Amino acid sequence: MLKALTKKKEFVVLLIVIALAIVVTIVNPAFLRPNNIFDFLRSNAMYGIMAFGMLPILITGGIDLSVSSTICLTAVLQGVYLQHAANHSIVLIFLICIGAGAAVGLVNGLLITKLKIPPIVATLGTQTITLASVLFATKGKWMSDLSEKYKAFGDWKLIRVMTDRGETGLYTQVILLIIVGIITWFILKNMLIGRGIYAVGGNKQSAQRVGYNVDKILIFTYVYCGILAGTASIASVSIVNSVDPNGFAGYEMTVIAIVVLGGASLAGGVGTILGTWIGIVLMAVLKNGLILMHVSGYWQQAIMGAIIVVTIAIDAITHNREADRAIKVDVEE
Numbered sequence: 001m002l003k004a005l006t007k008k009k010e011f012v013v014l015l016i017v018i019a020l021a022i023v024v025t026i027v028n029p030a031f032l033r034p035n036n037i038f039d040f041l042r043s044n045a046m047y048g049i050m051a052f053g054m055l056p057i058l059i060t061g062g063i064d065l066s067v068s069s070t071i072c073l074t075a076v077l078q079g080v081y082l083q084h085a086a087n088h089s090i091v092l093i094f095l096i097c098i099g100a101g102a103a104v105g106l107v108n109g110l111l112i113t114k115l116k117i118p119p120i121v122a123t124l125g126t127q128t129i130t131l132a133s134v135l136f137a138t139k140g141k142w143m144s145d146l147s148e149k150y151k152a153f154g155d156w157k158l159i160r161v162m163t164d165r166g167e168t169g170l171y172t173q174v175i176l177l178i179i180v181g182i183i184t185w186f187i188l189k190n191m192l193i194g195r196g197i198y199a200v201g202g203n204k205q206s207a208q209r210v211g212y213n214v215d216k217i218l219i220f221t222y223v224y225c226g227i228l229a230g231t232a233s234i235a236s237v238s239i240v241n242s243v244d245p246n247g248f249a250g251y252e253m254t255v256i257a258i259v260v261l262g263g264a265s266l267a268g269g270v271g272t273i274l275g276t277w278i279g280i281v282l283m284a285v286l287k288n289g290l291i292l293m294h295v296s297g298y299w300q301q302a303i304m305g306a307i308i309v310v311t312i313a314i315d316a317i318t319h320n321r322e323a324d325r326a327i328k329v330d331v332e333e
Helices: 002-007 009-027 034-043 045-059 067-084 090-113 119-138 148-155 172-190 192-202 204-209 214-240 251-261 273-292 297-332
Strands: 157-163 166-171
Touching (some): 009 273, 034 045, 034 172, 045 067, 045 172, 045 192, 045 251, 045 273, 067 090, 067 119, 067 214, 067 251, 090 148, 148 172, 148 214, 166 172, 172 273, 192 204, 204 214, 251 273, 273 297
């Protein structure tokens, strides 16, 4: 059992997380302070929420490049609503963001299933149109000091911890991440559509033959991803109490890297909730570690870009080797 565990990609990534945490702690012991741990979990919660939305799509063998424009759209919608509503409702904000995110996801799903446009092309097109529309409407201007009530919602803590640097704890954003993680786990583990997602990722034709409606499954995954991108925007805006329409570029690659680091494959068929959790923590530790080690912001971007390229390259190489091995076995038989 232990031997089988050590062969899992998740186990290797977990060891990397532990090793990275040790290195960062040696360089800067402040890493292990409770306020730092809670803060970097909070600041990376939006990436984690989007990663749980991306996971089912990658399992089916698809990809969604429009998540950055979806979070931008829903963040701007929040900003507009908060600026014009004197007595705003948190529930209504959730409904607005979930509805808008689901709409973008539905468009993606229909383009892919009904018009048979490849996912990378369909979602890239949706991303470009959505982002251009948002920037045209806002002229790229910041929306700041939106609402003290909304800021208080973002600063709320389920668990409070007193430190020498003040109070910290389990913030709203991390709670949202945990809830989303549980929902995604339940869908993939206990629902028929979850089994269908893995079946489609394994082989679409086989999944169709055993009775799965492939189109409905694919549409569901893109709608779900859009919903979680909208939820992620709530996690983002409720921290800073402002919206920068230009600030979400490139989020899609970070999210994809998190899921692939966690053991999913761009080729589809594999991916777990546990692996995604580990990928989220790894990316959070890495980002926080670079800050604590006083690495220049420009170099931080370069390092993150290199990690994304290496992660996707390793996944592609692994998939090609497995495909070559399968072909070799077929030939020998």
